[in-house]
Amino acid sequence: MKLVTLDEIKAVLPGIDLLTAIETGFVAYSEGRCIVPPVGELLMDGGEVHIKYGSLSDDPFYVIKIASGFPGNPKLGLPSGNGLMLLFSQQTGELVCILLDEGHLTGVRTAVAGAISAKYLAPRPVRRIGIMGTGLQAQLQLKHLTTVIDCREVLAWGRGVEQLRRFRRALEGFGFSLETTLDAAEIGATCNLIVTTTSATEPILRSRDIQSGTHITAIGSDTPHKQELDVGILADADKVVADSKMQCRLRGEIFKALEAGVITENVVVELGHLIGGGAQGRTTDSQVTVFDSTGVAVQDIKIANAVYDAIN
Amino acid sequence: MKLVTLDEIKAVLPGIDLLTAIETGFVAYSEGRCIVPPVGELLMDGGEVHIKYGSLSDDPFYVIKIASGFPGNPKLGLPSGNGLMLLFSQQTGELVCILLDEGHLTGVRTAVAGAISAKYLAPRPVRRIGIMGTGLQAQLQLKHLTTVIDCREVLAWGRGVEQLRRFRRALEGFGFSLETTLDAAEIGATCNLIVTTTSATEPILRSRDIQSGTHITAIGSDTPHKQELDVGILADADKVVADSKMQCRLRGEIFKALEAGVITENVVVELGHLIGGGAQGRTTDSQVTVFDSTGVAVQDIKIANAVYDAIN
Numbered sequence: 253m254k255l256v257t258l259d260e261i262k263a264v265l266p267g268i269d270l271l272t273a274i275e276t277g278f279v280a281y282s283e284g285r286c287i288v289p290p291v292g293e294l295l296m297d298g299g300e301v302h303i304k305y306g307s308l309s310d311d312p313f314y315v316i317k318i319a320s321g322f323p324g325n326p327k328l329g330l331p332s333g334n335g336l337m338l339l340f341s342q343q344t345g346e347l348v349c350i351l352l353d354e355g356h357l358t359g360v361r362t363a364v365a366g367a368i369s370a371k372y373l374a375p376r377p378v379r380r381i382g383i384m385g386t387g388l389q390a391q392l393q394l395k396h397l398t399t400v401i402d403c404r405e406v407l408a409w410g411r412g413v414e415q416l417r418r419f420r421r422a423l424e425g426f427g428f429s430l431e432t433t434l435d436a437a438e439i440g441a442t443c444n445l446i447v448t449t450t451s452a453t454e455p456i457l458r459s460r461d462i463q464s465g466t467h468i469t470a471i472g473s474d475t476p477h478k479q480e481l482d483v484g485i486l487a488d489a490d491k492v493v494a495d496s497k498m499q500c501r502l503r504g505e506i507f508k509a510l511e512a513g514v515i516t517e518n519v520v521v522e523l524g525h526l527i528g529g530g531a532q533g534r535t536t537d538s539q540v541t542v543f544d545s546t547g548v549a550v551q552d553i554k555i556a557n558a559v560y561d562a563i564n
Numbered sequence: 565m566k567l568v569t570l571d572e573i574k575a576v577l578p579g580i581d582l583l584t585a586i587e588t589g590f591v592a593y594s595e596g597r598c599i600v601p602p603v604g605e606l607l608m609d610g611g612e613v614h615i616k617y618g619s620l621s622d623d624p625f626y627v628i629k630i631a632s633g634f635p636g637n638p639k640l641g642l643p644s645g646n647g648l649m650l651l652f653s654q655q656t657g658e659l660v661c662i663l664l665d666e667g668h669l670t671g672v673r674t675a676v677a678g679a680i681s682a683k684y685l686a687p688r689p690v691r692r693i694g695i696m697g698t699g700l701q702a703q704l705q706l707k708h709l710t711t712v713i714d715c716r717e718v719l720a721w722g723r724g725v726e727q728l729r730r731f732r733r734a735l736e737g738f739g740f741s742l743e744t745t746l747d748a749a750e751i752g753a754t755c756n757l758i759v760t761t762t763s764a765t766e767p768i769l770r771s772r773d774i775q776s777g778t779h780i781t782a783i784g785s786d787t788p789h790k791q792e793l794d795v796g797i798l799a800d801a802d803k804v805v806a807d808s809k810m811q812c813r814l815r816g817e818i819f820k821a822l823e824a825g826v827i828t829e830n831v832v833v834e835l836g837h838l839i840g841g842g843a844q845g846r847t848t849d850s851q852v853t854v855f856d857s858t859g860v861a862v863q864d865i866k867i868a869n870a871v872y873d874a875i876n
Contacts, residue, residue, distance in 0.1 A: 253664070255567065292604045294626060296619055299657050303615060303628065307608055314606060316615065318628060318650070320657030334657045338630070345611050345632030345646045350662070352565070 254349040256563055261353050264562040270364045270555060271371070271399060275527050277554035278368070280308050281496065282524025288549045298322055299332075304549040313339040313348055313560065317552040319358055331355070337556040349560050357559065361551040363392035365495060365523075366447055366469045369543035371400040372526050372533045373493065374445050374467040378403040382443030384436065384457065384480070385450040386410040386419035389471060393447045395426060401445065406430045409439050409456075437461045448472050448480040459484030465538045470505045474546045481505045481542070487514035490539035493521050496548045504546040566661040568875060573665050576874040582676045582867060583683070583711060587839050589866035590680070592620050593808065594836025600861045610634055611644075616861040625651040625660055625872065629864040631670055643667070649868045661872050669871065673863040675704035677807060677835075678759055678781045681855035683712040684838050684845045685805065686757045686779040690715040694755030696748065696769065696792070697762040698722040698731035701783060705759045707738060713757065718742045721751050721768075749773045760784050760792040771796030777850045782817045786858045793817045793854070799826035802851035805833050808860045816858040 280286045285308060292303030299322030307314035319335035326332055335355035339348045351357065370378075378401050383390050386408065394406060406428045410416040416432040423430060433439065439446055440461025447469045450456060457468070459482050468489075472480045486492050486509035497520055500506035509515045523543065525531035534541050592598045597620060604615035611634030619626035631647035638644055647667035651660045663669065682690075690713050695702050698720065706718060718740045722728040728744040735742055745751065751758055752773025759781045762768060769780070771794050780801075784792045798804050798821035809832055812818035821827045835855065837843035846853050 287606060287608060289604060289606055292601060292615060292617065294599060294601055294617055294619065296599060296626065296654060297621075298655055301617075301626070301628075301652070301657065303604060303617070305604065305606055305613075305615070307606065309609075314608065314613070316613075316630060318652075320652065322655075322657040325656055328656065330656055330658070334659070336659060340613070340630075340632065342608060343610055343634075344637055344640065344642055345613065345634040346642070347646070347648060347664070352659070 253347050254563070256349060256351050258352060258354050258356055260563065261351060261356065261559055264559060265360065268558050268562050270360065270558060271367060273554045273558040274361060274364045274551055275368055277308065277550035278495065278524035279528040280310070280524070281548060281550040282522045282528060285309055286550055298324060304547070304552050306549040306553055307342060308550065308553055311553065311557050312342060313557055314342050315339055315553040315556045317358070317549070317556070319355055337552060339556055339560055351556055351559060357555050358552070359389055359392050361555040362389060362471060362545060362547060363396040365545050365551060366393045366471060367396040367400050368527070369469050369493065369523065370397055370445060370467065373491070373541040373543060374401060375465045375534065375537040378445045380405040380407055380443045382407050382409065382439035382446040384409045384439060384446065384448040385472065386415040387449060389449040390419065391422055393449060393471065394423065394428060398427070403445070404428050407439055407443055408432045409434070409436050450480055451478060452480045453478055455482035456480050457485065458482050459488055462540060464540060467534070467541045467543070469543045469545065471545050473504045476503050476507060479505065479508050483509040483512045483514045486542055488540060489542045491521065491533060491541040492519055493523055493526060493533070493541065493543045495523050495545050497522050499546045499548065500544055505542070505544045565659050566875070568661060568663050570664060570666050570668055572875065573663060573668065573871055576871060577672065580870050580874050582672065582870060583680060585866045585870040586673060586676045586863055587680055589620065589862035590807065590836035591840040592622070592836070593860060593862040594834045594840060597621055598862055610636060616859070616864050618861040618865055619654060620862065620865055623865065623869050624654060625869055626654050627651055627865040627868045629670070629861070629868070631667055649864060651868055651872055663868055663871060669867050670864070671701055671704050673867040674701060674783060674857060674859060675708040677857050677863060678705045678783060679708040679712050680839070681781050681805065681835065682709055682757060682779060685803070685853040685855060686713060687777045687846065687849040690757045692717040692719055692755045694719050694721065694751035694758040696721045696751060696758065696760040697784065698727040699761060701761040702731065703734055705761060705783065706735065706740060710739070715757070716740050719751055719755055720744045721746070721748050762792055763790060764792045765790050767794035768792050769797065770794050771800055774852060776852060779846070779853045779855070781855045781857065783857050785816045788815050788819060791817065791820050795821040795824045795826050798854055800852060801854045803833065803845060803853040804831055805835055805838060805845070805853065805855045807835050807857050809834050811858045811860065812856055817854070817856045
């Protein structure tokens with residue numbers, strides 16, 4: 253059994269073609285070539301634990317990911333998120349490897365999903381990227397977008413000047429031309445690729461602010477309670493794409509729009525079908541497209557298998 | 565983070581008061597002082613994985629247990645069962661310890677549950693213990709019964725002479741006076757404490773063979789398909805006890821008897837209530853009692869916490 257630390261994982265990540273690995277996962281998921289049971293949840297007073305797990309018939313290993321969020325951790329000088337991934341042989345059930353990634357791979361695979369959605373759905377050319385939120389996921393989204401988008405003009409929105417200052421500093425040296433704003437409407441007015449990464453429970457982006465020819469990647473909402481987009485954005489969009497139609501029925505932006513009755517399920521397309529060619533994405537550069545990411549175990553399965561391959 | 569091997573676990577187990585630890589767990593469970601989400605299941609062509617997890621408010625750690633069964637393993641010279649337990653801080657979600665027990669602790673905590681049921685339900689005196697099945701769990705049940713029962717007279721039933729020969733050899737030196745039989749009726753006729761540990765899907769023990777004044781611990785059936793006891797045994801019993809009423813509605817002997825309509829749910833008592841004193845067990849030595857074990861995460865939580873304490 254191999255035990256791999258976060259430093260070891262970070263050392264091999266740059267050499268892995270994560271985009272292809274995770275695209276393969278989304279296609280397998282949408283084509284039903286994998287087993288992904290419902291997410292396990294342990295909700296305690298101090299924090300939450302989510303267990304995502306499953307197997308792809310083509311992979312040697314099944315994967316169980318344990319991820320936690322403890323909101324009180326920052327006061328103790330610890331990150332709120334944590335986690336690990338376990339790989340087991342599909343032949344024998346033997347534990348093969350533990351990736352002690354402390355939740356990092358969840359952040360990365362989520363950012364890769366954002367990049368994949370931009371690859372298939374962003375208008376051409378992207379003139380300016382709007383990033384909403386100033387946390388680690390916002391950084392990762394920008395970094396991974398550079399693998400599929402040439403644009404380096406970025407407008408970042410945050411709730412405070414101090415957060416935006418830290419965000420700007422964290423991205424120094426990565427080649428972005430980064431402006432900041434406290435006005436969310438400015439994101440809609442000037443950016444044609446927008447990525448939302450907050451934990452908002454009320455819309456931060458309004459339908460009236462969105463220009464034609466925009467792609468929006470909605471990352472933040474992955475529960476029934478969180479929401480970043482006003483449901484009018486989904487109602488008006490030319491294409492609404494889910495990572496998992498099944499999950500988006502129960503959580504995320506699509507859930508909110510279905511609940512409000514402004515869209516019906518039959519308009520929603522699954523990302524894996526878009527990648528696989530079974531469904532059509534953007535057909536003109538003037539359309540508005542939305543990708544709603546809630547996080548699917550196939551992403552964890554594929555990134556864990558890819559990291560294992562790179563280390564061995 | 566501490567990584568503990570099976571050998572290290574086996575070295576500390578004899579010094580731990582598992583009976584008290586797991587009794588405490590059953591009481592907490594029945595009194596609702598714990599969080600035990602539904603069991604996670606990953607069912608693949610080659611094998612099955614079960615994820616049991618939860619937390620007790622009084623414990624420092626929450627526990628996630630991953631257990632697998634791969635029926636083809638013995639052909640490869642590997643045990644079919646495998647597993648590990650992970651302990652995380654309830655304060656921060658940090659991974660504190662991995663017990664690489666290879667499934668051993670599941671076997672032990674199951675045997676301890678059998679001993680607890682005998683402590684509270686067996687008639688006095690136990691004249692002869694009937695053990696059905698010749699696997700590792702049958703050995704563990706007998707060994708753990710010695711902590712609560714003085715009787716060392718054992719009649720073992722198995723499906724073949726060779727299995728019974730191996731079983732007898734495995735128990736040599738443990739102080740039992742052990743006879744064997746291929747006739748299940750002989751178990752019912754001569755034993756007043758019976759433990760069934762097979763993976764049977766058809767009853768191996770018949771209502772007509774059970775004498776008054778018998779306690780039966782049914783270990784083997786933990787799915788909707790497995791069954792060791794003819795439902796008439798539960799129908800005729802004076803007391804039917806479940807480790808978890810919620811689980812026994814869906815799997816095990818009680819499920820089978822409910823499904824057949826020969827008992828109703830209100831006759832079923834939970835083990836934790838018996839231990840805690842909130843429910844009555846056996847009231848005379850002539851009654852027939854049945855304990856149905858399906859395996860509850862509190863057993864895993866308590867044994868994992870106890871092993872961690874013993875090692876640190």
